[in-house]
Amino acid sequence: MSEVAAGQRQRSLAADLVMLTKPRIISLLLVTTAAPMYIAGSPSWFTLLIVMVGGYLMAGGANAVNMYIDQDIDDRMARTRLRPIPGGRMTPRAVLAFGLALAVGATWLLARYVNVLTSALALGGFYFYVFVYTRWLKRTTPQNIVIGGAAGAFPPLVGWAATTGTVDLTAIYLFLIVFYWTPPHFWALALLKQVDYGRAGVPMAPVVWGERETMDQMFWYTILLIALTVIPVAYGAFGIIYLVSALALGGALLWGVIRMRRAKPWTGAAWWVYKYSLLYLALLFVAMVIDKKI
Amino acid sequence: MSNLFLPAAAVALAAQLYVLWAVLAGRAPASSPGRRARFAEITWVVLPTLVLIAVLVLTWNRLGDPMAINPVSGVPT
Numbered sequence: 001m002s003e004v005a006a007g008q009r010q011r012s013l014a015a016d017l018v019m020l021t022k023p024r025i026i027s028l029l030l031v032t033t034a035a036p037m038y039i040a041g042s043p044s045w046f047t048l049l050i051v052m053v054g055g056y057l058m059a060g061g062a063n064a065v066n067m068y069i070d071q072d073i074d075d076r077m078a079r080t081r082l083r084p085i086p087g088g089r090m091t092p093r094a095v096l097a098f099g100l101a102l103a104v105g106a107t108w109l110l111a112r113y114v115n116v117l118t119s120a121l122a123l124g125g126f127y128f129y130v131f132v133y134t135r136w137l138k139r140t141t142p143q144n145i146v147i148g149g150a151a152g153a154f155p156p157l158v159g160w161a162a163t164t165g166t167v168d169l170t171a172i173y174l175f176l177i178v179f180y181w182t183p184p185h186f187w188a189l190a191l192l193k194q195v196d197y198g199r200a201g202v203p204m205a206p207v208v209w210g211e212r213e214t215m216d217q218m219f220w221y222t223i224l225l226i227a228l229t230v231i232p233v234a235y236g237a238f239g240i241i242y243l244v245s246a247l248a249l250g251g252a253l254l255w256g257v258i259r260m261r262r263a264k265p266w267t268g269a270a271w272w273v274y275k276y277s278l279l280y281l282a283l284l285f286v287a288m289v290i291d292k293k294i
Numbered sequence: 295m296s297n298l299f300l301p302a303a304a305v306a307l308a309a310q311l312y313v314l315w316a317v318l319a320g321r322a323p324a325s326s327p328g329r330r331a332r333f334a335e336i337t338w339v340v341l342p343t344l345v346l347i348a349v350l351v352l353t354w355n356r357l358g359d360p361m362a363i364n365p366v367s368g369v370p371t
Binding site for chain 2: 137140141142143146147169172173176179203205208209213216217220221223224226227228230231233234235236243
């Protein structure tokens with residue numbers, strides 16, 4: 001009987017360790033890391049594997065440290081109440097140690113088997129997420145996810161550097177695309193969870209500015225995003241396949257945001273924007289790869 | 295397709311300037327009162343605006359110098 005209980009505890013610990021890394025969020029980060037590797041060149045399967053593992057460990061480490069820092073507010077939000085620390089299943093110190101160990105492992109792995117620039121960029125994303133977003137901006141300004149969104153924009157730089165050993169203009173545009181995609185994506189969720197954020201004292205845009213202004217800003221950021229996705233075509237980085245894809249995907253996102261601004265109630269439309277924006281970013285990067293390889 | 299650059303850059307800049315205007319006009323205020331919070335709020339919007347302008351200028355310069363970009367890969371040579 002005690003062996004069964006011990007087995008269950010081990011399975012529970014393994015599930016909690018995976019939960020600390022936020023695997024669902026990381027899956028999109030890995031798409032925006034892998035695609036630039038193939039846009040920039042033709043990496044080996046080994047390099048791809050190492051970058052994927054290193055990227056997962058670095059992002060997972062950042063997410064675990066984020067849960068350590070946010071332990072006081074996670075308990076006040078329905079969305080985060082079941083995480084390992086507020087759930088009482090892991091100690092804060094264990095979570096911090098786990099997160100730092102993942103980051104150290106990822107730094108070594110990427111530097112040893114890919115290159116130092118790739119490792120430094122991945123570590124830069126870790127620091128940005130932990131210190132600039134979580135520690136500094138998240139609880140002080142409604143612009144938190146705008147500036148903090150830069151953390152999620154590091155993966156394209158990581159992927160590009162892994163293949164080329166450098167960062168150039170197209171890599172910067174990929175960074176900017178993810179950077180400007182973050183506000184319409186995250187504010188759709190923040191609109192839906194604004195009561196939770198308000199209760200936890202996190203000044204997300206809908207809590208501070210109200211729903212109307214947040215939706216207006218989502219609209220303008222979507223316009224900005226679509227315009228930016230077109231510019232790499234102008235200097236020859238991508239061709240017609242990508243251009244048509246970018247305009248079609250961006251048009252659908254813009255339509256969703258406009259529909260949300262007009263809808264009463266708007267919750268169903270906001271969910272659509274949130275979920276579609278995830279698909280949008282993944283398909284946009286896939287379209288870039290197809291355009292380069294055909 | 296280089297003629298796409300100017301309209302796309304103009305749209306991107308206009309949208310970024312709206313975001314900046316919303317903060318300057320108080321439509322998107324800081325989370326707490328006070329001059330310091332307002333200054334920080336403006337800074338967080340000015341910074342991306344400056345980065346965006348810098349990248350657009352860099353792109354414009356590269357477009358004016360065909361030798362600077364490999365037309366196939368888009369990678370500066």
